[in-house]
Amino acid sequence: MARAMWDSSVGKKTVMAVSGLIMLLYLIVHMIGNLKIYFGAAEFNHYAHWLRTVGEPFMHYEWTLWLVRIVLVVAVVAHATAAYRLSRRDIKARPVKYAHKKARSSYATRTMRWGGIILGLFIVWHILDLTTGTVHSGGFQEGHPYQNVVDTFSTWYGNVIYIVAMLALGLHIRHGFWSAAQTLGAGSRTRDRVLKTVANVLALLLTAGFIAVPVGVMTGVVS
Numbered sequence: 001m002a003r004a005m006w007d008s009s010v011g012k013k014t015v016m017a018v019s020g021l022i023m024l025l026y027l028i029v030h031m032i033g034n035l036k037i038y039f040g041a042a043e044f045n046h047y048a049h050w051l052r053t054v055g056e057p058f059m060h061y062e063w064t065l066w067l068v069r070i071v072l073v074v075a076v077v078a079h080a081t082a083a084y085r086l087s088r089r090d091i092k093a094r095p096v097k098y099a100h101k102k103a104r105s106s107y108a109t110r111t112m113r114w115g116g117i118i119l120g121l122f123i124v125w126h127i128l129d130l131t132t133g134t135v136h137s138g139g140f141q142e143g144h145p146y147q148n149v150v151d152t153f154s155t156w157y158g159n160v161i162y163i164v165a166m167l168a169l170g171l172h173i174r175h176g177f178w179s180a181a182q183t184l185g186a187g188s189r190t191r192d193r194v195l196k197t198v199a200n201v202l203a204l205l206l207t208a209g210f211i212a213v214p215v216g217v218m219t220g221v222v223s
């Protein structure tokens with residue numbers, strides 16, 4: 001049953017929609033949490049510490065965080081695998097290339113593929129930068145994310161990488177949220193209009209909210 005579902009394209013699209021919505025939920029929380037940087041180092045670092053102690057005393061130190069990490073890894077892998085399989089199927093279904101470049105794949109499909117690849121690379125960079133500190137520009141300090149974020153956005157390439165990724169994220173969510181809604185339920189015309197507006201507003205708020213952090217550092221409001 002699960003196998004037959006996965007083998008169908010509707011099954012893979014459902015996997016993409018559900019895993020995408022899980023990641024979207026995480027991003028909304030992450031974006032709001034990041035804005036706490038405007039309340040100063042003590043509050044931001046305290047918040048980061050709380051992320052590791054949520055659920056205590058029932059949960060041990062970092063257990064909740066690890067649970068969230070596991071859910072996210074499963075979601076990312078499922079999302080990427082389904083996307084890859086769907087695009088392989090597209091290519092296989094069309095052994096003869098189109099003569100005209102324009103007719104090959106729609107603008108949205110190409111944006112989603114490239115956007116997905118950019119975001120995948122970004123997530124790797126982001127974890128190496130602000131979680132493990134491996135590629136961090138300053139002296140990475142565990143437990144002091146405020147200073148680490150300021151260091152990241154004090155380099156030109158830090159700003160370029162994050163801002164480009166956030167723009168890709170906005171486009172990806174705008175189309176992705178809309179596609180997920182199409183997959184998960186048949187729409188009426190009114191409902192479609194509402195969903196399109198929700199997709200646009202969500203994409204805009206997330207992009208602007210995330211970009212507010214590098215902008216804060218660049219303008220000296222966060223230092």
Ligand code: HEM
Nearest residue numbers: 034048069123126127130131145149162169210211213214
């Ligand atoms: C300007 C934008 C962003 C900033 C300033 C930012 C900042 C941070 C910081 C400081 C941490 C480490 C928190 C800690 O260890 O306490 C973190 C973790 C993380 N961020 Fe972001 N983030 C941004 C955008 C994003 C985006 C767009 C994504 C996903 C596409 C993302 C995914 C993650 C993940 C998955 C972690 C958790 C890593 C882990 O602890 O396992 N972030 N972020």
